Amino acid sequence: MGARRRYAVVDVETTGLRPSADRVLQIAVIQLEADGSPGRSWSTLLDPGIDPGPVHIHGLSRERLAGAPLFPSVVHHLAELLEGRVLVAHNARFDWRFLAAEARRALHPLPVTERLCTLALTRRLDLPVPSLSLASLAAHWGVAQSRPHDAEDDTRVLAEILVHSLAAARRLAVRLPLTPCDPHDEPVVYPARAPRPLCPWAYPGRWSAGQPLVQGMKVAFTGPGAEPRELLMARAARAGLDVMNAVSGRTSLLVTDLPAPTATGAAPDDGGEATVKRRAAARFGTAVVSEAEFAALLGDVAAGVPRQAPPVEPPRVAPPGPLAGRCYLVVGGSAAEAAEVRARIGTLGGIAAVDVTARVTHLVALPGAEDDARWPRLQALGLHGCDPLTLAPRHRDPARTGPTQPPHAPATPAPVADDATAPWAGDDAARPGGEAVVLTRGAEADLTPECPQWTVSVRGPDGSTVDVLAFLADTEDQVRADADFVHRHAPAAADGAVELTRDTPHEVLVELRPGRMPPDVSRVAIAAVRPEGESGPIEVVVRDDAGAVRARATLDAVPPGRGVLLAHVDRRGALWRFRAVGRGFVDGAEGLMAFHGISW
Incomplete structure (x- = not known):
């Protein structure tokens, strides 16, 4: 079996393709000894803390993942299974980079020095297969597949394929294409994001030194610490605190072991993310405590006041006025x-x-x-x-x-x-689309639940530039994670609930699919940003899936600013409700992102 090497055959299912930001949903490991006999096997689902991504591929829905452990809780056991073995996977670079990224977040490096990719081994053997897919190799070697894209079954199949492939390599005297697992090859990772489930406690305000924490207080974390951030966030959430991904004017407390900014406002050069949060805390006057101080505070958290669900009221729409239809x-x-x-x-x-x-x-x-x-x-x-x-x-x-x-x-x-007798009275009342609701600032219109998709058209005058942003947020306008920020360079939410389309000059379409909206998203905020010095009205038109106009508003920023919060689309029980806003943000995109809890 190849110079008495021992192997650990691994497969992972993930929320996406980027180990820097996406997460592992499932891990399966089967050990193979030097003589080809099977050793220990292990498999687990994982709570990724974010949307599970393409459920239609891996089948791992939020419901199935409910109650699964976090990666830091299992990393020690995984390391024990991998130690002293060659990591084997089908596209091993993909699996290894995801596991390495998770291990870096968990502050526990994995003891892997070499990996073997069965794709590379198949190419080296030059097997007569129609493709390099796992199904094709399984068919070639006569290995039955039971549950494709299930990590546990895929690992079993791959372990059997590996036994056959190693035997062929030994018979043909083919050198194994082993790849060193260089620590420098490990990906740069973003810190773990807070899953942001809806906190059941009302926001009680800021924290003051010497006082206990109160359930519902908003807490953010930054910088390296002695405990993996995911576990610390989970402890905070269990205590009833509202875990945030960024520091805003409403953040009660920032937890970090980084030193305070200097007198000139500079923060230590720690990689960017921590610098942003540390400076934001200084700007907003947010209290800052160390990880040890926070752990002590978690021992005595005062009871909060339960959050009250917003009442489902009739939409605020003015009756048709004298200019209706014009x-x-x-x-x-x-x-x-x-x-x-x-x-x-x-x-x-x-x-x-x-x-x-x-x-x-x-x-x-x-x-x-x-x-x-x-x-x-x-x-x-x-x-x-x-x-x-x-x-x-x-x-x-x-x-x-x-x-x-x-x-x-x-x-x-x-x-x-x-002026009912004016010669122009009523000459536009019968125009097509006259039945659409005209919304003034603060007015609302319900989106009927039987419509699977709504399109919001955002445009300024011809020649103007309007860049549209959307935020999937909770009732307090805070996103669950930065991935809930939809913009030009990330034009769709992972679940397809919100998507931006730019096919027509001076117009952006925002596609809303309520049926795909994650259950912990209560609001979609639609905003626009214009270049410095450009102002004027922005038209917002809401159409149903047949293209019929159902509501419209023309909004000027109040107060004027480069950024405009145009509208909210709010969950109201089984309904979604569109509300015209028209709030201006002088800081443009930066102000809008900070308001919604984005660290950029």
């Missing part, structure tokens, strides 16, 4: 002036367009409108020119085909709602 375009004026007019249009039930479309029939021209590049085109369209103050139409000049010139002195206000 669509206005506002041009000219300052950003604040134009935003005020658009807000008034929405309050009265009208649609405030962000650009010229087939729906637009009314024009509000503020001072400077004639300097807008679209003005000549607007003049030729024959739109209803409206008074900026009253939104009532101005009288047309029969000799003109376009709207009147922009006014420089507003007319006396007149209540639009009472």
Whole structure:
């Protein structure tokens, strides 16, 4: 059996393909002795602390993994099974890098010095197989497969394949393609992320020195410690604390053994992640304790107040206003002036367009409108020119085909709602899509549960740049892990519940699939970021799976800022509810990420 080597045949199932961030869900090990006889075998499921990923491939759902141990709880036993043996796997680099990454998080290196990949061994043997898949090799050697993609069965199959392959290598005098397990080959890993189950206790506020911890307090961890972070997080969660992945203004306590920042605000160079959290704690005035101090505090955690589920109330939607069914375009004026007019249009039930479309029939021209590049085109369209103050139409000049010139002195206000005899009243009421709900800031609309997918269109005026972000969060706007941040470079959540599409210039589509939403996600926050110096309205349109418009809102950031929190999609029992927000963030993407608990 090859120079009296002993082997440990291993297979892992994982949440994804990146050992730096994805996690191991299942491990199976079978020992083979130097004479080919089987030794000890062992298999376990693992709690990954994150979404299990492609359940349709590995079959390991959240329900099946419930109650499974964390990797740090089993790493000592795994190391005992691997010690003094060659690690064998089908694509051994993949399995080894995942196990090495988990071992680094658990602060317990694995005693493996060599690995053998059965893919490489099959290529070296040049076996007459149609492919290098495990199924193909099993068929070649006559090994039966019972449960493909189950780590325990895959390991049994691979152990039998290995016996046949080693015998063939010995008969053909083929040198085994052994690879050293160089510590420098081990991947850089991100620290373990908090699984962020919904804490059942209400947030009681910050912690003060000399006081006990209270259930519901938000605690974050950073930097190396004597205990694996996953185990420390699990202890904190069992005690009733709300474990966070980042430090924000609501974090009660930061646990770290790193030294405090210097007087100049600099933190030690510790690899990035800890530096960010340590500086954030200094900025927010968050209390910081050592790991030993925190362990002592865990011995006496005061009872908290149970979190109250938000009541399921009817959506806050204003009844149709006097401008219902009409669509206005506002041009000219300052950003604040134009935003005020658009807000008034929405309050009265009208649609405030962000650009010229087939729906637009009314024009509000503020001072400077004639300097807008679209003005000549607007003049030729024959739109209803409206008074900026009253939104009532101005009288047309029969000799003109376009709207009147922009006014420089507003007319006396007149209540639009009472102008039932105006010649333009009702001329847009029957336009297609007039039944859609127009949402003002704070207004809501229910998304019917029978619709499997909703599409939210986000766009600014032509020529503008709008970058869309989405956060899968809890009721306190905190993400479970950084992987719940959906953006340009990670355009889909792992479960496909939220996905961004950029196929049309100046527009981004946010696909929402409520049926795929993880059970501990209570809110999807949709936000937008624009370049420095660019402002103006952003249009948000909600469509069902047939493409019908069900709700729409035109939002200007309040207060103005590069970042805009556009909308919340909130879980309300069996329903999901869309709410227009329009909150501005001066810091753009950084401010939005910090608000939702992202450490970047």
